[in-house]
Amino acid sequence: MSLFLLLVEDNFDLAETIVQYLELEGMTCDHTASGEAGLNLARENDYDVLLLDIMLPRLNGLEVCEALRHAGRDTPILMLTARDTLDDKLAGFTSGTDDYLVKPFDMPELIMRVKALARRKSGQARVLSALDLTMNLDSKEAFRTGRKLNLTPTGWILLETLVRAYPSVVSRNKLVQAVWGDDFPETNSLKVHLHKLRRQINGKFQAPVFHTVSNQGYVLRENDEKNP
Structure with a gap:
């Protein structure tokens, strides 16, 4: 090895x-x-x-x-x-x-x-980063290109899961487990929260970094025309 x-x-x-x-x-x-x-x-x-x-x-x-x-x-x-x-x-x-x-x-x-x-990254870091996104786990603040993101508690969990997994794709099931564990409500809650998170991360910035990967899940990466 x-x-x-x-x-x-x-x-x-x-x-x-x-x-x-x-x-x-x-x-x-x-x-x-x-x-x-x-x-x-x-x-x-x-x-x-x-x-x-x-x-x-x-x-x-x-x-x-x-x-x-x-x-x-x-x-x-x-x-x-x-x-x-x-x-x-x-x-x-x-x-x-x-x-x-x-x-x-x-x-x-x-x-x-x-x-x-x-075989793994440490889970002990107090500041997480992926691309131009940073998350301070102590202050519970998230930023993109130095601009603060106003995340909901659920949005924070979703983004942390994506940042920790970067650059890998995160499945829908893994995001569900991260937020609700085994008590996922029978609604479209995940879809709603992901829409809000995507708007926070992509909406006010020149290049989108939050993407949906068809039949796989969600990922943080540079703009990809195949998976807008």
Whole structure:
């Protein structure tokens, strides 16, 4: 599995062992020993997974993780640390990590977790983006090209589902589940809410980005004449 990883670990012996093992598995791994450098590298590069120690110089792993999430980076993060109490793990997940591996660990388990994380984007990012759309999950504000969108609560859920799935098509059933779960009303409610959302996203802007894909669902993408 060809993956591009970043390891932020100040124990050079351990870091060397991890990097060598990852390379044997066909993965490429950058390494740095400081949190500040790790944060900069994570901002500049498109990594598949980040491996973060917690006890780091300058910025610790929790601070690095939190900064990336508030910047909207959805790269999966695996914390590597000797801290094994429940409070330590809660702190890690609160900061935005996706998984937690306590030292010492077996290398095959590390590989297994890295591969599992690489299959998905993190759900911990606090700012979501797709094309020229952004959503701030903390302030509950959505924007297109910097202009605020006045979304209903249902419109927010629908847009978040579409943004998280971008650039994939989202089926009608998935949108129904996102809003109503198993209690979908026997009305045309979804159609009405999608019409309102489309008007919000496309109506006042030069290029539409919300499209219907015939017999498949809905998608965010650049204007497509085949699927207006």
